[in-house]
Amino acid sequence: MPKILSIVETAYRxxxxxxxxxxxxxxxxxxxxxxxISILLRANAVNYAVxxxxxxxxxxxxxxxxxxxxxxxxxAQMIESGMAVFVVEEDIKDRxxxxxxxxxxxxxxxxxxxxxxLDQHDQVWHW
Amino acid sequence: MAGKIxxxxxxxxxxxxxxxxxxxxxxxxxxxxxxxxxxxxxxxAVNLTMKAxxxxxxxxxxxxVEQEQHPTTKEWIAALFKLAQEKGAKLDWVNCGLCVDxxxxxxxxxxxxxxGPKDFLEASLAxxxxxxxxxx
Numbered sequence: 001m002p003k004i005l006s007i008v009e010t011a012y013r014x015x016x017x018x019x020x021x022x023x024x025x026x027x028x029x030x031x032x033x034x035x036x037i038s039i040l041l042r043a044n045a046v047n048y049a050v051x052x053x054x055x056x057x058x059x060x061x062x063x064x065x066x067x068x069x070x071x072x073x074x075x076a077q078m079i080e081s082g083m084a085v086f087v088v089e090e091d092i093k094d095r096x097x098x099x100x101x102x103x104x105x106x107x108x109x110x111x112x113x114x115x116x117x118l119d120q121h122d123q124v125w126h127w
Numbered sequence: 128m129a130g131k132i133x134x135x136x137x138x139x140x141x142x143x144x145x146x147x148x149x150x151x152x153x154x155x156x157x158x159x160x161x162x163x164x165x166x167x168x169x170x171x172a173v174n175l176t177m178k179a180x181x182x183x184x185x186x187x188x189x190x191x192v193e194q195e196q197h198p199t200t201k202e203w204i205a206a207l208f209k210l211a212q213e214k215g216a217k218l219d220w221v222n223c224g225l226c227v228d229x230x231x232x233x234x235x236x237x238x239x240x241x242x243g244p245k246d247f248l249e250a251s252l253a254x255x256x257x258x259x260x261x262x263x
Contacts, residue, residue, distance in 0.1 A: 033245040
């Protein structure tokens with residue numbers, strides 16, 4: 001089975017409307033369909049590696065969002081399912097994200113190692 | 128050289144980004160060379176094939192619908208299916224079903240079919256190359 005790397009860099013794009021990050025969702029669906037797929041979070045998408053996020057509370061008139069996106073939990077489930085989820089260490093530091101708050105199992109990667117990571121995969125999908 | 132298969136995943140809704148046009152140009156180029164193309168239309172891209180698309184006049188330019196001669200994206204894609212047939216190449220267009228449902232985009236032109244992530248995976252694994260053109 002070819003190894004696929006999905007690179008995600010845009011964060012919180014339509015995640016309230018979709019109640020998911022649709023690229024992470026797609027990647028997880030492909031894993032369930034048998035794909036050997038890993039994730040690299042870079043740029044603003046490194047925010048997805050922080051645990052304890054809360055997007056609840058939005059309402060439009062009477063319609064309240066019953067199931068807000070829980071992207072940190074989605075990422076944790078992906079890791080539990082056996083997917084490797086990498087995050088660019090410099091992007092974490094640039095954004096002042098506390099390393100103690102990263103989801104357990106996230107694999108930090110120095111930027112200069114990205115070419116090496118790409119080389120380990122047969123297909124690279126840059127979303 | 129002909130006879131290769133490429134898979135392209137697209138996400139942009141029509142009229143929002145140059146990505147859609149670029150993607151269709153890539154599809155066309157491949158078909159003209161006799162290559163097979165699998166398109167996985169994800170998210171807003173499922174709107175590209177909606178039958179209900181209508182051209183409009185241009186009040187800034189003062190042109191009527193007929194004068195404006197502005198094909199909608201469904202017409203471009205219908206033309207690509209026709210091109211594929213003429214070239215003896217295969218164009219397979221899958222609209223992601225869940226994306227279709229939440230957008231009410233289920234009434235599309237002849238050619239595309241409903242599918243899901245599994246179709247994208249299978250197409251990608253059977254292709255010579257896969258290109259993802261994501262929305263930002």
